[in-house]
Amino acid sequence: MKRIGLVSILIVALMGAPVAMTQAPAGAARVVAVKAGRVLDVRTGKYAANQIIWIEGERIKEIGDAAALESRLPKDARAVDLSSSTVLPGLIDCHTHLTMSPMSIGPAGLRMSYPRQALMGARNARVTLEAGFTTVRNVGGAGYADIALRDAINAGDVRGPRMQASGPPLSITGGHGDQNFLAPQWNAMTDGVADGVAGVTAKVRENIKFGADVIKFMATGGVLSEGDNPALAQYSEEEMKAIVDAAHGLGRKVAAHAHGALGIKFAVLAGVDSIEHGSFINDEDIRLMKEHGTYLVPTLYLSDWFMENYKALGLSEGIIAKARVVMPAARENVGHAFHEGVKAAFGTDAAVYPHGLNAHEFAVMVKLGLTPLQAIQSSTVNAADLLGWSDRVGTLEAGKFADLVAVDGDPLADVSLLENVKVVIKGGEIVKQ
Numbered sequence: 294m295k296r297i298g299l300v301s302i303l304i305v306a307l308m309g310a311p312v313a314m315t316q317a318p319a320g321a322a323r324v325v326a327v328k329a330g331r332v333l334d335v336r337t338g339k340y341a342a343n344q345i346i347w348i349e350g351e352r353i354k355e356i357g358d359a360a361a362l363e364s365r366l367p368k369d370a371r372a373v374d375l376s377s378s379t380v381l382p383g384l385i386d387c388h389t390h391l392t393m394s395p396m397s398i399g400p401a402g403l404r405m406s407y408p409r410q411a412l413m414g415a416r417n418a419r420v421t422l423e424a425g426f427t428t429v430r431n432v433g434g435a436g437y438a439d440i441a442l443r444d445a446i447n448a449g450d451v452r453g454p455r456m457q458a459s460g461p462p463l464s465i466t467g468g469h470g471d472q473n474f475l476a477p478q479w480n481a482m483t484d485g486v487a488d489g490v491a492g493v494t495a496k497v498r499e500n501i502k503f504g505a506d507v508i509k510f511m512a513t514g515g516v517l518s519e520g521d522n523p524a525l526a527q528y529s530e531e532e533m534k535a536i537v538d539a540a541h542g543l544g545r546k547v548a549a550h551a552h553g554a555l556g557i558k559f560a561v562l563a564g565v566d567s568i569e570h571g572s573f574i575n576d577e578d579i580r581l582m583k584e585h586g587t588y589l590v591p592t593l594y595l596s597d598w599f600m601e602n603y604k605a606l607g608l609s610e611g612i613i614a615k616a617r618v619v620m621p622a623a624r625e626n627v628g629h630a631f632h633e634g635v636k637a638a639f640g641t642d643a644a645v646y647p648h649g650l651n652a653h654e655f656a657v658m659v660k661l662g663l664t665p666l667q668a669i670q671s672s673t674v675n676a677a678d679l680l681g682w683s684d685r686v687g688t689l690e691a692g693k694f695a696d697l698v699a700v701d702g703d704p705l706a707d708v709s710l711l712e713n714v715k716v717v718i719k720g721g722e723i724v725k726q
């Protein structure tokens with residue numbers, strides 16, 4: 294009986310520990326006063342000139358008119374002068390693979406151990422943060438390397454964005470997430486492979502057991518995988534429903550990789566929180582997504598980089614042929630979905646191209662019909678909503694994490710300015726200046 298009592302106390306203590314949050318420094322909180330030339334309210338698109346962002350510890354204590362706030366600041370406050378810059382909330386990328394890179398996609402990845410992937414992730418996390426992305430949702434990392442990376446960032450061992458991590462993405466046998474580059478005698482499959490209602494339910498529970506904040510699954514075939522078709526659904530409606538039920542029941546959101554229209558439909562009807570890529574999204578999908586409030590996380594810039602650089606990646610003719618069909622179709626169909634008013638959350642699939650170029654996605658979104666403000670909203674308020682983190686990131690408001698970026702000029706006139714952020718602050722700490 295005593296042992297059971299001790300175990301339950303331990304379980305309660307562990308459950309009480311905050312998931313994926315950094316710890317506040319002990320003792321008196323450090324005060325930073327950021328003097329901003331202007332601050333963008335990402336909800337309204339309005340600028341407020343000459344503001345002070347009063348940061349205590351890792352959170353914003355107050356934000357307002359510089360003249361009114363200045364006299365009340367503590368004497369030992371550290372001043373950060375951004376009086377000639379435009380300040381925005383830290384950016385959020387809802388689709389990263391920090392433990393992967395262009396040199397580890399396709400068959401090349403077979404040579405890279407999970408520990409090596411995690412260490413590469415430490416580098417990619419720093420680069421992503423310095424590019425202005427203070428929060429990411431990492432949707433797919435083999436061997437739980439992404440979860441190890443998240444924990445290392447939270448412990449302060451390595452520098453990187455706040456992370457939600459999925460661990461290995463669920464895939465059918467032979468699907469987009471399986472290892473189809475190998476001959477049968479190697480008898481290997483990736484760690485996210487699961488089939489059938491019982492199989493996927495167990496896999497979701499296993500991913501959560503090992504630390505997943507979010508569940509990712511492959512609802513259709515993919516481009517950078519061998520021998521599968523991105524236009525076809527992978528998983529049945531019943532399996533998708535089982536994945537979503539198991540995940541939601543345990544308080545985790547669900548992201549579905551989906552190119553083909555039928556896979557998108559099955560996933561939306563199953564209740565996923567976001568459709569990733571959405572390359573062949575059609576009018577029925579659009580209608581259902583608006584009805585269910587499902588986010589679309591398009592990943593569009595990658596095709597520009599891929600078409601220029603694929604020759605260096607050693608990919609098969611089959612993969613390249615798929616890319617030539619899917620990538621231009623995605624531009625057209627996602628543009629149509631934007632026009633029809635589907636909710637968009639910003640995502641890049643960085644890893645298919647070098648990490649740190651994430652902000653190149655903004656200009657493509659604008660080219661396909663979003664206003665610069667809508668594109669910025671997709672990476673701030675909308676992304677925070679998709680992550681379930683609206684209480685901590687996505688806007689600059691008292692009580693939220695002091696995550697911000699500064700650019701020179703007006704990003705509402707030229708959204709590509711976000712490709713060159715001058716200053717990045719995460720949790721009140723300057724990570725780039």
Ligand SMILES: [Zn+2]
Pocket residue numbers: 388390432433642
């Ligand atoms: Zn991806």
